Amino acid sequence: MSSSQPATVTVVSAESVYRKVFFRIVPFLMLLWIVAWIDRVNIGFVKLRMLDDLGWSEAIYGLGAGIFFIGYFLFEVPSNLLLQKIGAKKTIMRITLGWGAVSILMMFATTPELFYVLRFLLGVFEAGFYPGIILYLTYWFPANRRAKAFGMFMSASAFAGVIGGPIAGWIMTSMGGVWGLAEWQWVFIIEGIPSIILGIVTLFYLTDRPHHAKWLTAAERAFVQSELDNEEHAENKQHSMLGALKGKTIWLFILIFFCIIAANSSLTFYGPTLVANVGVTDPLAVGWIMAGINLLGAAGMISAGFISDRTGESRIQTSISAALGALGLAGAALLIPVSPIGAIACLALALIGTMSAIPVFWQMPNRFLIGAAAAGGVALINSIANLAGFFAPTMLGSLKDQTGSLAPGLFIVAGVEILATILILALVPKFRETGKTTTVPVSTRDAADAAEVNVVEVQA
Template sequence: MSTAVTHGADISESTPSQQLDAAFSKVTWRLIPFLMVLWILAWIDRVNIGFAKLQMLNDLKFSEAIYGLGAGIFFIGYFLFEVPSNLLLERIGARKTIARITMLWGITCVAMMFVTTPTQFYILRFLLGVFEAGFYPGVILYLTYWYPTERRAKAFGLFMSASALAGVLGGPLAGTIMTQLNGANGWAGWQWVFLIEGIPSVIAGIVTLFYMTDKPEKANWLTDREKSLILADLERDRTALGPREHKILKSLRDPRVWQFIAIYFCIILANSTLTFWGPTAVREVGFTSPAAVGWIMAACYLCGAAGMILIGRSSDRHREARLHTGFAALLGAAGMAALGFLVPNGSYFALIALAFAIIGTMSAIPVFWQMPNAFLSGSAAAAGVALINSVANLAGFGAPFAMGVIKDATGLMSPGLWMVALFEAATVFLIIKFIPTSAKAGK
């Protein structure tokens, strides 16, 4: 058999299966690293408030409850605009949609440096949610245009691990900026964090317009042979999955969508708590330097990134999503419950508990998405995935705010951590009750 050259190597002796693997490898190297960079920037700009808090609250005389409300109100904007953004992506394409999203959230992040009142804080955090809405579910939808079901968990895991890598990079970066630039040009360290971390997103949004490709058939960086192999495999996958819901309104009335929302809500409740209160937990153990807090959080998120990739690969290998999601969530719940017991004692074992909480909670996320993608497609996938993500992410509003109120009222984080751990543990019950055993990755 005579075939074209791929990646500069002679594959004349390769089988069709090997050629297909090579084509998808080319897709992965082209798409995933760039999407990971965008997600790292998005995540850093979303959660840098957790580090800025270490100086910002004292400078602006904000209470823990004001911080919690401001951190969480991001998700109200996220909720209101996520479904429209995903439907717009399907209409005008991922390239234009993601470029718009990236530039606007970067501009809003920079504007955060000028906050002086709670109202300004709330407005900008709300706008950050509005502008970022659609990026995460948009990428989830976008990857379904490029990968068949059995290849998606690994692709999702690689992409979503960027949020953990953002923690690895963002913690030390924010801590160093706050320590080294505090007072420079008359600005506080937390102001420099928003400026320095917002500008790269604006630049990345411009690059997106020139780099991204909407669908395989438009990819001029694939050969005709590679395009035909990928498109044929995607068609095989659609046929194997059988009839799935395409109509938007009907998918939104489907009780399965709301069951997935309940499951994901519990996971996001824990994830948001760790995101916005993790640095505070580290400080309460006894690490007061922003740089030290940043490096400790980086180590925890590095473990989380490894967990996301390993559990995603295991899900692909076993073609199973239910138990992988449930086990990861249960591990996260156990870690968070232990954290609640250990933080008040100032025990360094609290850092180990925090690491396990992050590993479990973050690892549950990419595998979870294999389940709803098994029965939604087309416009239903655009609306259904966005609805699941946006409604469930309201937990991101409730968790930080509740933690702030509890912290102000009791002086302790522990009651809030135990409450969230209970919700995350309920994920296992919800999966067993609502998701049939046939809902496996790849089926």
């Protein structure tokens, strides 16, 4: 007689599994977002010399800075749908190589027309990266662990300010005239090269889905996939992109994020100008001041993500953060002619509040969208809302030309951002994450890889 073999039980620590996933994926995505953000916003530092060299007005700069988001808007949804079809690593590689090449070509932007074309193309190539990463992280983290991953990834934009500001300042004070090129041209060249390198690395480093992850054990892959599968079948989530578009919820989130991005883009493209307007004229000093402010913004984003994951709450957090951003913008507008230190402190408050709102905001639409609705919906929210990145800098540049001051534009942007707080508190339903999976059967896909594993026990 043959005796039956007892089932083998593999004990998996949930914290250990997600820690492994986190450190494998998130730091690399942060690095990609740092170089993307630097290539997107280095125009804010380059402006301090480029406008004088070329004889351009603030209106030309504002339109060029903002036209990036038109290309971004037009190509973002198709890019995210392509990511779902062909995978993350191919899509992200294409995006990274494209924006790196265009960033380097910005050195030739010596006429307003070419400036507009290249900024538009930069938006075209970067389109899909940010919402693609938001979607990609939903492939790896369930909702109750997602805000921390979002917060860490998105904090890279603040770290880009910490790194990019001093680098741009150093280039602009030391590279002028080298090989016959202006200092602002060197900023585009030096800061575009890392994107090309990282685009190639992406193809070999990233893993599309958990069941492809050879760096996880079979039991770990089964556990992660099972948690995600359980979440996908939640009854309160919209699976159809068409169904999501017919409802009011996705349009509400577009309007809320539009208000937040109006403030974020204003601070991004005009933060260095504000610092210069209160009397700091050395580009390197401006870079270091913006670095310190962005470091505080990064701390705010990371803290917001951790708090949201711990409490399961996103609605109140997002609304409070947006309100702080609005308060900082209004305070900076009031203090520019009165107190340089006060204006810079308010700029820091505005950046902390606005940036802290962003990672926690994404928890709200992800409560309602899954599958194709998530792929298209996240991209649609981000692409339409990011049109604020066109309108806000364009408006600020035009008003600064007319009035000679940033204050009127900053007051308008503060009013737009406080609208986000009102919309969230008045219209977004309350939601709190409850319940955790404790026992997960190994999927048949992983059973083929590890036949001896029958049950995965999850340790909290």
